[in-house]
Amino acid sequence: MxxxxxxxxxxxxxxxxxxxxxxxxxxxxxxxxDVPVMAYGPYAEEFARHLDNTDLNKLMYRACGFQK
Structure with missing residues (x-):
């Protein structure tokens, strides 16, 4: 079969x-x-560039107010 x-x-x-x-x-x-990402609010200017996927995670972590 x-x-x-x-x-x-x-x-x-x-x-x-x-x-x-x-x-x-x-x-x-x-x-x-590449995947376009748009942002507004705190740290929005940090997202207005080409980012590695690991950098995107770090920026979101910081923008949400989490501490490492």
Whole structure:
């Protein structure tokens, strides 16, 4: 009996979307594309630049008033 890939349809759809969006997939569930982030309020100016995902977490931690 031939086994079927339960992800075959999802993989085919992801391939179509990737080609149309000019997006590359670095894993099975994430793209390497930048994600726009908007902010207002305390520390909003700190978010108005390119951020690494770990920097985003640090800024949100500080903006929420948490202390490390």
């Amino acid at each position: 031939k086994e079927t890939n339960p992800y075959a349809a999802a993989n085919a759809a992801a391939d179509i979307v990737s080609r149309r969006a000019y997006a590359g997939w670095t894993s099975g569930g994430h793209t390497g594309n």
